[in-house]
Amino acid sequence: MAVVKAAYHHGDLRTALIEAALEIIDEIGPQGLTIRKVAHRAGVSHAAPYRHFPDKDDLILAVVERGFELLDEEMERARTAAGSDPIAQFAASGEAYLDFAMSYPAYYRVMFSGDLLASKGNEALRHTSEASFVRMIDDLRMAQDLGLVRRGDPTLQAISIVSTVHGFVSLANDNRLNHVYGEQYTEQQVRDFVITAIFEGLGVN
């Protein structure tokens, strides 16, 4: 009774399946993800997952949702640790985003692999994946009021920032920028440059 979710046949298979899927994505990539591998890793028969997810897409969707929760947690943690300066908070959560995206490239790819969301993404997931976007808009509005950021529609500013960050990590994770790093810069340097450009664009004091 102290147990939150009483152990049943498996315990909490749904969660275990999501974890297993996560591991497989990280180890073999999204291509290698099969229902059967996930089931096997969780120690159940290959049809067991269907008691928790209507089909494979829905399992992946659950993984994506979990991913956005994790990302959100990371960003919040960083923001809290950044002290009270709004710009510092903003920068810290942005760095956390980049850290997450570049530490788990395959995972990030699945989270933003549009094919799924476009078709089966439900409203709940859409909301989750937009949470940090909404917060960024609020941040920008506040920063403007404090005179820290150039005036303008914060929604448009946020779109521009999100586009740049998402584009950068996507390209970097897909190894499309390698021909640059290797020759002149490290990934970290390029990353810093892009961040700097964003802040310049915002006219941060």
Next chain:
Amino acid sequence: MAVVKAAYHHGDLRTALIEAALEIIDEIGPQGLTIRKVAHRAGVSHAAPYRHFPDKDDLILAVVERGFELLDEEMERARTAAGSDPIAQFAASGEAYLDFAMSYPAYYRVMFSGDLLASKGNEALRHTSEASFVRMIDDLRMAQDLGLVRRGDPTLQAISIVSTVHGFVSLANDNRLNHVYGEQYTEQQVRDFVITAIFEGLGVN
């Protein structure tokens, strides 16, 4: 002998398969792409494609390569039509990129679906997909020399621009910005804003 590629059993099945795959991607999306559908649409047996492509991934890779060729052609066409002003040329080819990306979202997605390139992308394809990137760097260098663009490493500037553009079209194509359009702006307005922000960032006169 006037015929470049003499008609054989099929004529030019390789090309026909790429075209068929293109259509399927456009109509049903990348998920719906199966070797057998492609073969059927091209009017051949389901194993025929294996005489031209080692496996499914290589077929897709050929489709991607064709996509980058088409994109490159579009950008060149726009650039040529833009007259002699370097900034106008630059802007025109950028617009062409956005037009392409947003007219064929599924196709664009496949072209930039990193899973493939990361694993099986060969050098030839990598080169193709970087052609326009290299040209952008040249453009920026020239524009700097003409005093039209803020000084700085053009490679880094290009990365920043490409990140923003790619991120924007990716998010837009994946319907991640819908909650913004609907309420206040049209897609075109947001698109223009992002472009403007890029040019501001470059300090274009």
Next chain:
DNA sequence: TTTTGAAGTTTACAATATAAACATCTTCAC
């Protein structure tokens, strides 16, 4: 004309997603 190799077909097989029927354990009404 014969032969040969590329291009295509047929057949076969293994992996996978998923449905359906069956089994088992928890819980809840009594």
Next chain:
DNA sequence: GTGAAGATGTTTATATTGTAAACTTCAAAA
């Protein structure tokens, strides 16, 4: 307690798909 009832798993079965292998056909070179 007890005995449904329903949730959770398993087994079995099927259709789709990627791909290998053996076989066929035809253009072109010898």
